[in-house]
Amino acid sequence: MICSTSFLNKKTWVLILVAFWLAGCAPRALEQEKPEPLAMLGLDVTLQGPPTARLGSLQCAFSTSGGSGKVTFALHSLKAGIETVEFSGEQASWSWSPKEPGSYHIKATATDDTGAVIDSGWSAEYRFYPPVDADTLYAVLPVDNISAAKAPLTEIHLTLIKALTEKGLSILDHDELEAFMEKNRMRYTGGISAEIGQQLKDELGVDAVFITSLETWQEGDPPRVSLITRVVLTGEWPEILWMDSVGLTGDDAPGLLGIGRIKSVEQLLAKALDSLLRSLHLYRTGGYPTYRYDSDLQEMRMVNDAGLTADFFGTEVRGRHQPHFTYRAPDFDPAGRYAVAVVPFLNVDARKYSGEVVALHFVKQLNRYENLRVIEPGLVRQTMLDYRMIMQAGPSLANSDILASENILGADLVLSGKVFDYQGTRGISKVDFSVQAFDGKKREVIWTSRSYATGDEGVYFFDAGSVPSAHGLTTRMSRAVVDMLEE
Amino acid sequence: MKRKTRFVGYWLASLWILLQTGCALSTPPNDFTNQTMDFSAIQSVAVLPFLNLTSDDQAAERVRDSFMGMLLATEAFYVLPSGEVNRGISRAGLRTPQTPSAEEAKSISTILEVDAVITGVLREYGTVRSGSAEANLVSLSLQMLETEKGTVIWSASSTQGGITMGDRLLGSGGQPMNKVTEQVVNDLLNKLFE
Numbered sequence: 001m002i003c004s005t006s007f008l009n010k011k012t013w014v015l016i017l018v019a020f021w022l023a024g025c026a027p028r029a030l031e032q033e034k035p036e037p038l039a040m041l042g043l044d045v046t047l048q049g050p051p052t053a054r055l056g057s058l059q060c061a062f063s064t065s066g067g068s069g070k071v072t073f074a075l076h077s078l079k080a081g082i083e084t085v086e087f088s089g090e091q092a093s094w095s096w097s098p099k100e101p102g103s104y105h106i107k108a109t110a111t112d113d114t115g116a117v118i119d120s121g122w123s124a125e126y127r128f129y130p131p132v133d134a135d136t137l138y139a140v141l142p143v144d145n146i147s148a149a150k151a152p153l154t155e156i157h158l159t160l161i162k163a164l165t166e167k168g169l170s171i172l173d174h175d176e177l178e179a180f181m182e183k184n185r186m187r188y189t190g191g192i193s194a195e196i197g198q199q200l201k202d203e204l205g206v207d208a209v210f211i212t213s214l215e216t217w218q219e220g221d222p223p224r225v226s227l228i229t230r231v232v233l234t235g236e237w238p239e240i241l242w243m244d245s246v247g248l249t250g251d252d253a254p255g256l257l258g259i260g261r262i263k264s265v266e267q268l269l270a271k272a273l274d275s276l277l278r279s280l281h282l283y284r285t286g287g288y289p290t291y292r293y294d295s296d297l298q299e300m301r302m303v304n305d306a307g308l309t310a311d312f313f314g315t316e317v318r319g320r321h322q323p324h325f326t327y328r329a330p331d332f333d334p335a336g337r338y339a340v341a342v343v344p345f346l347n348v349d350a351r352k353y354s355g356e357v358v359a360l361h362f363v364k365q366l367n368r369y370e371n372l373r374v375i376e377p378g379l380v381r382q383t384m385l386d387y388r389m390i391m392q393a394g395p396s397l398a399n400s401d402i403l404a405s406e407n408i409l410g411a412d413l414v415l416s417g418k419v420f421d422y423q424g425t426r427g428i429s430k431v432d433f434s435v436q437a438f439d440g441k442k443r444e445v446i447w448t449s450r451s452y453a454t455g456d457e458g459v460y461f462f463d464a465g466s467v468p469s470a471h472g473l474t475t476r477m478s479r480a481v482v483d484m485l486e487e
Numbered sequence: 488m489k490r491k492t493r494f495v496g497y498w499l500a501s502l503w504i505l506l507q508t509g510c511a512l513s514t515p516p517n518d519f520t521n522q523t524m525d526f527s528a529i530q531s532v533a534v535l536p537f538l539n540l541t542s543d544d545q546a547a548e549r550v551r552d553s554f555m556g557m558l559l560a561t562e563a564f565y566v567l568p569s570g571e572v573n574r575g576i577s578r579a580g581l582r583t584p585q586t587p588s589a590e591e592a593k594s595i596s597t598i599l600e601v602d603a604v605i606t607g608v609l610r611e612y613g614t615v616r617s618g619s620a621e622a623n624l625v626s627l628s629l630q631m632l633e634t635e636k637g638t639v640i641w642s643a644s645s646t647q648g649g650i651t652m653g654d655r656l657l658g659s660g661g662q663p664m665n666k667v668t669e670q671v672v673n674d675l676l677n678k679l680f681e
Contacts, residue, residue: 394569420545
């Protein structure tokens with residue numbers, strides 16, 4: 001007994017025992033810290049709302065196990081063979097609503113701190129239809145005249161209604177619309193505010209509105225017609241569904257001995273409306289061309305490139321229509337998802353309403369990018385009126401703050417500019433403008449460019465390659481700017 | 488024969504000296520850069536409206552817009568947007584923002600939180616004619632003021648365009664006004680960053 005007690009009292013033996021015990025524990029503790037490999041347990045996708053673009057959404061929830069440290073997720077969508085990242089972050093569930101109609105597949109990826117990446121594999125196909133169908137009731141607003149010339153607006157309005165009715169669209173009765181406009185003191189027809197959008201939906205049951213701006217109207221020789229038309233979804237938050245424009249002159253295709261010349265402005269208007277309605281049909285059947293960011297190639301790629309719009313979107317923009325100088329902030333991510341507010345351009349020395357015309361061209365071009373949600377110009381205008389925003393030299397940071405505020409418009413980007421020249425009714429067409437874009441959140445300029453061109457630049461033989469209308473020039477020049485901003 | 492060769496040599500040497508002297512006299516001495524100023528400390532600038540000495544009312548705004556865009560495109564400075572500059576002018580109560588005093592320059596730079604202020608004078612913007620030839624001409628001078636004391640730290644001017652020998656011989660109308668404006672701005676930017 002004494003022997004064993006003395007044995008235990010020996011400090012050396014006790015220390016040895018403790019050391020053995022710790023040595024035995026250590027490997028086991030290390031084994032417990034080693035994480036399990038990252039694994040995707042599942043991706044649950046549920047359709048909420050109708051299967052229509054903008055109105056319906058997919059609720060996506062991912063579950064993973066294991067992984068080292070922080071796990072980040074990304075939601076990918078696949079449409080027409082183009083894969084793009086819709087969201088990324090630590091959140092494990094997302095609600096995603098596609099902007100454009102089409103067939104989509106969804107996939108989730110998870111990445112842990114060690115860089116291990118796993119994915120859920122592509123989901124089944126989810127088909128999203130355009131928010132307008134055969135049962136949609138449209139209201140056709142009277143034509144907004146921004147041509148700075150007298151024009152038979154009622155005749156143009158009625159011709160448009162007739163053309164739409166012939167195509168099988170349900171149009172709200174003209175008298176009913178007039179009574180609504182009178183009752184609600186609605187004078188401005190170049191856009192709709194949130195209030196008017198809601199009232200149109202609630203009081204008249206209108207699902208979408210046609211908003212048409214007359215850019216050019218000339219009855220002389222040669223006649224000229226330019227129209228910018230858009231379809232806006234009514235409701236609490238009006239959204240632009242489709243937008244296109246057309247600019248025609250009687251001299252566009254004179255042909256041999258001038259046989260192809262058009263001398264009647266009515267004939268030209270009919271041709272213009274026909275182009276617009278063909279473009280609208282493309283949208284309604286899901287074939288309207290749009291740009292989608294390809295995450296693999298890291299560039300914008302066109303979806304439905306076979307579809308021809310009224311303004312020939314998709315044709316090559318020539319060097320002479322590119323901006324003469326540009327600046328893009330180095331940290332600007334063109335693939336990001338942005339809400340864009342386009343403010344009417346400042347008219348420095350050009351013809352009346354040219355600031356509105358150029359702004360509408362930018363709305364049209366930006367609306368063709370799937371990662372951009374362009375705020376309806378009527379909403380922007382109403383906000384500017386509500387906050388009494390007077391911009392004598394373009395928007396200030398204070399103006400941009402209002403437009404960017406989450407409680408007001410929530411615009412991530414505010415696009416504005418100045419128009420120095422806009423000539424398209426006589427002689428050679430000429431357009432000169434500068435563009436500026438703010439990042440609303442960072443309060444910084446992220447884009448500046450200056451574009452100017454004339455319709456006869458680079459033309460040497462028989463008017464080949466000339467652009468006779470200011471509309472044609474602005475379309476090309478605005479597209480070149482947006483291409484560079486988003487490239 | 489040998490004497491004749493030496494004679495020609497003297498003449499050529501005299502002509503060379505005359506030519507060099509002529510060139511030296513034609514160099515414009517009107518650009519200024521404060522050598523003690525550390526330009527790398529300037530991160531942001533405000534370009535005030537230019538003083539317009541031409542008959543075209545909007546010419547100064549056209550040239551200013553080009554200058555602001557091209558300066559921003561160099562990525563050397565952050566150039567405040569014109570709407571924000573206008574807000575600063577209103578808040579500072581500048582009556583003649585084209586020609587600010589040192590105090591006014593300090594005041595506006597404090598409001599706008601910029602490191603320097605640029606002012607400009609558009610001296611020519613239009614068409615010049617000589618006989619049957621005509622061409623566009625732009626002449627601009629700029630000044631950069633630092634914001635602590637409101638003193639001028641850089642000043643330069645440039646004139647571009649005008650009638651060239653080619654215009655006289657071929658009768659062309661010169662380059663478009665926007666192109667000439669770009670040349671002037673480029674020339675001034677080269678002087679600023681040289």
